[in-house]
Amino acid sequence: MSDSANGPLVAVHDLHKSYGPVAAVRGVTFEVRRGEVFGLLGPNGAGKTTILETVEGMLPIDRGTVAVDGVDVARHPERVRRRVGISLQRTAFFERLTLAELLRLFADLYGRPGRAEALLERVGLRELAGRQVKTLSGGQQQRFAIAVALVNDPPLLFLDEPTTGLDPQARRSLWDLVESLRREGRSVVLTTHYMEEAQHLCDRVAILDAGRILALDTPANLVERLLATGFHKDVVVQGADLEDVFLDLTGRQLREG
């Protein structure tokens, strides 16, 4: 898998995917570079999850090519799935097993045993090792899903809407986790419909609608390009917003209930 060590980690070319008569993805081309956090943005139904799951090897590709670390996903979906870290949009785990038991199970499934405790520590859930997933808060469940995604020590993680439905504290905590993944040299592809999240986390973003990429660049460049067209906001930009007020009042400390 190191034959393309200097090339892009993910190369998607002219990807098409339909569900029956509905074209979910209509000719998408992009690359993900090594070590970057890449965001797929767009309204519901834009095709974000479909793109993510075809690249992961979870969904078959109708047309076009997808290569992950030089491996053709259409030809070797299992090989790609074993190599990357996956956190699905609706991640569910076996009931009646504890976090530690689940992590050990997944470690055995990937053939990478012995990392359960370290991974729980890594995502700040060590004290909850004996609990079951259903007893966790939304933020804890997302962090646990990322711990499971890290079980095979992947160079690339796919996180599908990791912060949807989380309170601001839990979201910030997840942002910290994603940033620490980048510091370790891992690449992350995530989907979100929170623009401030994309601006905060992503090195580059692709903005999608109706199965097509409308724009692809760094957040700063996208903003600059918009301003160059003569765009200006009607509202006076303040130095803070309501979320800053909320966090100032309630603190940044993580809440779990």
Place this chain on the structure above:
Amino acid sequence: MLTAFRSLTLANLRMYVRNPVATFALTVVLILVLGVVKVVFSGQTPHTKVAVVDTARSAESATLVGDLRAAGTFDVSVLASAAAARDRLERGDVDMTLVVPAELGRRDASGRLMPVRLEVAYRAGTAGETGVPALRGVVQGFDEVVLGEVPSVSVSVTAVHARAASAVDFLLPGLVAFNIVGSALMVAAGVFAGYKSTGVLRRLKATGVSPTVFVLSHAAASFVVGLVQTAAVLVGAELLFSVHLDVVALFLLVAAGYLAFLALGLAISGWIRDPQRTTAVAQSVAFPMIFIGLLSSALPAGVASVTRYLPVSYVTDGMQRLSTGAGLPAVAADLGWLLAWSAVLLVAAGRVFRWD
């Protein structure tokens, strides 16, 4: 591969043990049903229906028949010929036949009572069996009191193994078939359906684990649970009824049947995409199976010639053979067929399995 199999099997066993209500509810219910059957049938005094063929037609033989009636545990009917009595015994109209030889009460040239042998036949597993000691008691009393000499009347007893019609013999195969079909097929079908609708399977798919490993590990864990359930039902039946069966052979037969239905359930639930349809399909397979299992001996020959190759038939046919007192060799072929069915269905389950 082996690590994945072992780890998944253990995880499944853990989940079963941590959900004891769901795992063992059906087993408990079946044992309770056996208990109810026991109570209902023990409420009646076990009258033995006996057909007497009196070829002596003497005062002595009339006294013997009177003694039998007076004993209180026999429903006596007097028939003209041994053949008619035998016929009624085989049809299940009576539990026991008693043939009184013509010599009863006659004396030889020296004036001594001629020794006679009463021929008794009973149906195994019926009130006829429990009636034998009572009959011996009546005959002994008759011999001493009425004839008043050195014992001259002996009793020769033979058991007749006809198709069983007693409550336990009729119920046990059906209950066991129900247990096998109900818990193996329906539980296996339900579990994957649940995993599919919650999305558990998609996350497992993401690991790249082979569907065959996943299906086999599930089969292994469920099989262990099934063995425990089966053992519990059989021990319950043994404790409640004096079933004179080869318990080891019975256990092996039921275990092999359980495995076959488990594999069938896994194949169905792995193959059907829509979890809500899984239960419907599993039920439409399970219901005819239970029906065939319960009525195997009553099916018309044409239907039976097809259904006898179904897994459920090997279980019920084997059980009926065991219930007439046969041992392990008599069901070896049934065991072989069930294991063959299991192997084919498990391979198929791995092949047709779909993660989502």
